[in-house]
Amino acid sequence: MRFSADLTFKIRNMKNINLNKLLFSALAIFMFSLSACKDDDDVDDVVIVVKDYTAIINLTQYVNDSVLQMNTSGFPYENAMMQKFKVTKLQYLISDLTFTKDDGTKIVDNGYHYVTLSDSASLTYTLSSKIPAGSYSSVGFTFGFDEEDNITGEYADLNTLGWNWPSMGMFGNLGGGYHFMRLEGDYLDSNNTSAEFKIHMGTARNDNTNPVTFEANHFDVILANSAISVANDFNFDIEMNIEEWLQNPTTWDFNVWNAPTMPIYNAQKALNLNGSSVFSFKK
Numbered sequence: 001m002r003f004s005a006d007l008t009f010k011i012r013n014m015k016n017i018n019l020n021k022l023l024f025s026a027l028a029i030f031m032f033s034l035s036a037c038k039d040d041d042d043v044d045d046v047v048i049v050v051k052d053y054t055a056i057i058n059l060t061q062y063v064n065d066s067v068l069q070m071n072t073s074g075f076p077y078e079n080a081m082m083q084k085f086k087v088t089k090l091q092y093l094i095s096d097l098t099f100t101k102d103d104g105t106k107i108v109d110n111g112y113h114y115v116t117l118s119d120s121a122s123l124t125y126t127l128s129s130k131i132p133a134g135s136y137s138s139v140g141f142t143f144g145f146d147e148e149d150n151i152t153g154e155y156a157d158l159n160t161l162g163w164n165w166p167s168m169g170m171f172g173n174l175g176g177g178y179h180f181m182r183l184e185g186d187y188l189d190s191n192n193t194s195a196e197f198k199i200h201m202g203t204a205r206n207d208n209t210n211p212v213t214f215e216a217n218h219f220d221v222i223l224a225n226s227a228i229s230v231a232n233d234f235n236f237d238i239e240m241n242i243e244e245w246l247q248n249p250t251t252w253d254f255n256v257w258n259a260p261t262m263p264i265y266n267a268q269k270a271l272n273l274n275g276s277s278v279f280s281f282k283k
Helices: 005-045 156-160 242-246 265-277
Strands: 055-063 084-101 106-116 124-126 134-143 181-188 194-201 204-206 213-215 219-222 228-230 234-241 279-282
Touching (some): 055 106, 055 242, 194 265, 228 234, 234 242, 242 265
Parallel strands (some): 055 234
Antiparallel strands (some): 055 124, 084 106, 084 134, 084 181, 134 219, 134 228, 181 194, 234 279
């Protein structure tokens, strides 16, 4: 079959037009693919870095809103029963500092810290764990050791300090593990005579059961109004309010519970219950 020259020209033009369209489409697809790949690469290259920061905790002690004064000549303090007293020794242990995020995620430092007012250096606690940047709804800790950590003889430094809670001795088996607190001093008894008190806290031995049982006596603290935003190295205070050990909900009578308190079950449980209001947060 023969085609006219005019028809041949039209067909050639159509072929050229279709080829141009095809080339344009291919080029568009290639450029889109290149752009998509570049976007993917850009996404892959974005790394969100959350920095970690150092937390320093200051351990402070108060009685009725005044800084605790140790080894005073007189009896400057008064408990809820209007018994006058002074403090000559204060030692305690906290562990498992916990920062809770707004979404409930917890950042836990698994260390512990021993405080003694005879050593001012112990009043500062630098956490071994770094705390990630972010907003936290609360700060908390364990007073003493929980059951998992309160293991007799486990910690060489505490053994050296004589911080052990007896598994045998003059009071018999008190359950072992470690002390949580020693709060000692003198008070004026019912005869207005100076008498000694030793408030020691640890595992509670219940002699009312058969056989005798030993109860974990630590407690967990979530500090009120302790929301904190971490964006750099930071510090805050954990305040111990001594008077709260002696009241709320159990009123402490020095004439009944003085020295020793270690083997007295009710005294141990009173300390556990009263402890919920002892600590406060200050930024």
